[in-house]
Amino acid sequence: MRDLTKSVFSFSWAMSLFGIQQAVNLFTPSKAARAFDNVTGAAKEQFDGALKATFRSGDNLQREIADLIFGDVAGGEFNPSRLARMTSELTRRSAEAVGQVMGAAPCSQQRSTAGATQSEGWGPATGGAAQQGWGPAPGPNCAQVPSESDGARTTASRGKAN
Amino acid sequence: MRKLSKSALSYSWAMSLFGVRQIDNILTPRCDTTPGAEDAFYSVTQAAKDELSDLLWAAFQVGDELQRDFIELAFDFLTLRAFHPGYITRLTSDVAEQSQMTLRAFTPGGNCRLTWREFMNNYEVYNLVKHTPVRVPQGREFSLGQLVEDAYALGAYPDLWAIEGLGHDYAATFWGQAEPIRNILTNERAGLLPDKSLTMLHAGMGLFFAQQLMRTVTPFSPACEISGALQEFIALCKDNSRRGYTGAAYESLGLVTRTLHSQMVPIVDRQLSEIEPEVVSYFWHGAGRALYFLPIYFAPGLSSPWRAAEREPPHELGRLNMVAGLAWAKTIVNLRQPEIMENFLKYQGRQLYDTRAFTDGVMSSLIIGYDITPGDVYITRFLRRQPDPSDSCLVELWNNLVGRPANDAALCHFPALKKHERMEEAFHYKNLAELVARLEGGISPPHTAQRDS
Numbered sequence: 001m002r003d004l005t006k007s008v009f010s011f012s013w014a015m016s017l018f019g020i021q022q023a024v025n026l027f028t029p030s031k032a033a034r035a036f037d038n039v040t041g042a043a044k045e046q047f048d049g050a051l052k053a054t055f056r057s058g059d060n061l062q063r064e065i066a067d068l069i070f071g072d073v074a075g076g077e078f079n080p081s082r083l084a085r086m087t088s089e090l091t092r093r094s095a096e097a098v099g100q101v102m103g104a105a106p107c108s109q110q111r112s113t114a115g116a117t118q119s120e121g122w123g124p125a126t127g128g129a130a131q132q133g134w135g136p137a138p139g140p141n142c143a144q145v146p147s148e149s150d151g152a153r154t155t156a157s158r159g160k161a162n
Numbered sequence: 163m164r165k166l167s168k169s170a171l172s173y174s175w176a177m178s179l180f181g182v183r184q185i186d187n188i189l190t191p192r193c194d195t196t197p198g199a200e201d202a203f204y205s206v207t208q209a210a211k212d213e214l215s216d217l218l219w220a221a222f223q224v225g226d227e228l229q230r231d232f233i234e235l236a237f238d239f240l241t242l243r244a245f246h247p248g249y250i251t252r253l254t255s256d257v258a259e260q261s262q263m264t265l266r267a268f269t270p271g272g273n274c275r276l277t278w279r280e281f282m283n284n285y286e287v288y289n290l291v292k293h294t295p296v297r298v299p300q301g302r303e304f305s306l307g308q309l310v311e312d313a314y315a316l317g318a319y320p321d322l323w324a325i326e327g328l329g330h331d332y333a334a335t336f337w338g339q340a341e342p343i344r345n346i347l348t349n350e351r352a353g354l355l356p357d358k359s360l361t362m363l364h365a366g367m368g369l370f371f372a373q374q375l376m377r378t379v380t381p382f383s384p385a386c387e388i389s390g391a392l393q394e395f396i397a398l399c400k401d402n403s404r405r406g407y408t409g410a411a412y413e414s415l416g417l418v419t420r421t422l423h424s425q426m427v428p429i430v431d432r433q434l435s436e437i438e439p440e441v442v443s444y445f446w447h448g449a450g451r452a453l454y455f456l457p458i459y460f461a462p463g464l465s466s467p468w469r470a471a472e473r474e475p476p477h478e479l480g481r482l483n484m485v486a487g488l489a490w491a492k493t494i495v496n497l498r499q500p501e502i503m504e505n506f507l508k509y510q511g512r513q514l515y516d517t518r519a520f521t522d523g524v525m526s527s528l529i530i531g532y533d534i535t536p537g538d539v540y541i542t543r544f545l546r547r548q549p550d551p552s553d554s555c556l557v558e559l560w561n562n563l564v565g566r567p568a569n570d571a572a573l574c575h576f577p578a579l580k581k582h583e584r585m586e587e588a589f590h591y592k593n594l595a596e597l598v599a600r601l602e603g604g605i606s607p608p609h610t611a612q613r614d615s
Contacts, residue, residue: 002237004188007203009229015177017218017225018210029166035213036169042209043180046202055179062171070164 061089180206201382204425208380216292220457227424227458259513260466266509267462276505280462283495283502284455290323298331306332306351310359318535319498325359325534329366333402337374346402358534361410361585364403368411371398372418381425388426389433396438409586412441416448416487421456428476443590446480450487450523454495472515479591482519486591489523494531498540500547503564504556511559519591521563525571526588532576533585545569570595578602 018039025032047055180202187199211222238244244253267277296313298304306328313324329347336343346352347363355363375391375398392415399411419426427449434442453459453467471484496502503524514520531541545568549560571594578598579585587597 002233004198004200004203005237006230006233007200007207009233010226011203011207013225013229014207014210014214014222017214017222021214021218024215029163033166033169036166036173038213039206039209040169040173040176042206043176045205046180046183048183051179051183055176058175058179059172062175063168066164066168066171070167 064089201380204380204382220460223457227456256469259469263466263509264464267464273505276499276502277462279499280496280502281460283499284460284462287323287495288455290320291327294320294324294327296324296328298328298335307354310355310363313359318538318540322362322494322531322534325362326366326369329363330370331366332363333367333370337370342401343398344401347407348402348404357580358536360404360407361530361533361588364407364410364586365414365589367402368399368414369418371395371411372415373422376415376418376423376426379426381429385433388429389437392430392433393437396441406583406585409444409589412444412586413448413451413487413589415441416445416450417452418448419445420449420452427474431476431480443479443483443592446475446483447487447490447590449474449480450484450489451491453484453488454491468510468513468515482516482522482591485515485519486523486526489520490527490530491523493524493527497527497531497544500544504547504549504560507559507563508553508556511556511563514563517563518593521567522591522594524564525567525575525594528568528571529576529579529585529588532572533580533588541572545572574598 018035022032022035025035044052044055184199184202187202211219214222235244238249243249266273268274294313294316296309296316298306298309309328310325313328314321316324333343333346336346347355347360347367372395375395379388379391395415396412399408403411415430419430430445431442434445450471453470456467458465459467459470467488468485471488472481475481475484492506493503511517528541528544531538535541545565547560547565549556551557575594575598578601579587582601584597584601587594
């Protein structure tokens, strides 16, 4: 209980600071988007099958809406029939998503126990305090740190070590 | 903008579902194989933390350490543990001691000036590490020897940090290649490097390996995964270090773990005790070094890292090494102003957990300093320092804990360690005089950190 409370408080504190960081990052939208993606990836890693599907449906939907807003409405190509189709699709998928959440079994799936950023490699998997560094523990942000082959290297090297 | 909006919406949606998932995790009895809410919170917290700038990361670290202490206290009250007389005495004495230290540090006058100086030294080191002008160029050929020369050209003191950074960046150039990483500091290319650069190059290399491998595990990873990562770290250090320097690389594991993955510290300690007990002392020494640079202890006087060094380790070996590592960092960072050390001894010298460990840290840092910058003017000045003779208490403390041992270290122990290829001994707690006597007497204790070659 003690540890869980600490984890919850750490999480809340990290998310508050992440909010501030993202406000600063708004001046460099690509960086902000990448940061959102990384945290989203970490959260997504914690979802089991049903919740993952729910996330995917909702995510696809919101992406289409974003495309609609940025492409059609903002671009001046407003198409009422497409909007109607989108609305009906949205309703259908929302119902589907709610159904999936209600039917989710808590212990049905196993998830990776490694940190989401490490195991999934979502976005720049090399990101992190390890990359940012602090004081005498500098980040390799100025060094050549391959991001995608970390897993492969780890495995290869471990084999060699044994 | 479109991409950012999509990412922000995905994030909001993911966090909503994450909340639902965690409520479910907390309320529903867990299957043994299913990781729980703690694991999930940890992973997402790490991911968010990884996106923070230095300043916000420091804010996170300070806030997180404080909230953890506060929650411990709150639970101690709830479980009535806090009403135990011993607990109340300890808490009261801690608060009184800390308040006294803070008041002293910020009282206008000499103390305040030295506090400010120490803070500026910390900040300078932080900048030297973060923004060193000597870096390994990415994606093109480079001469390591030339880069080491460039680092030395920065002058005594900045050179130490620049060389550690070089070791870090140099190791990074090998990461991700298909072939196993071997002999990077023993091959032909590194063969021509000056001896004086080797300790911190090894420390930097260890730093990089530790950063990469510690990222692959969490406190909730299966024991075999954590053990695998540690074994890989040890193998990499052994495969790439020169004889007598492997310990310098090992020590960085403690630095990285305590700085960036503090929850992993007890786990790594347990695992190392099983897989390679010789590395445990180096690990705690590095963790002690990390304490000195942590944001929560960054500003002197606000919180004491010495108390943390006494309480964090679960065993005596850990405590001795953590105190030694902390003293190591304090000495090397404030080498140019021995009056900072003098002031520390004046007010806290009598409360030190173990004066042997403290002295060992001071001696080891001077040995490393002497090795990296032979004839360093600051070290010479430090060795000649004599406190105000009117304060006999301080003179005694200085002579016993710093002055005499420091001179012994620089003039007798350093040449012996160098001659017997045992520079790694300066990266953990040991009885230096005894070790040197044995080495000089022809009894060579086994290398604590050397693969048979």
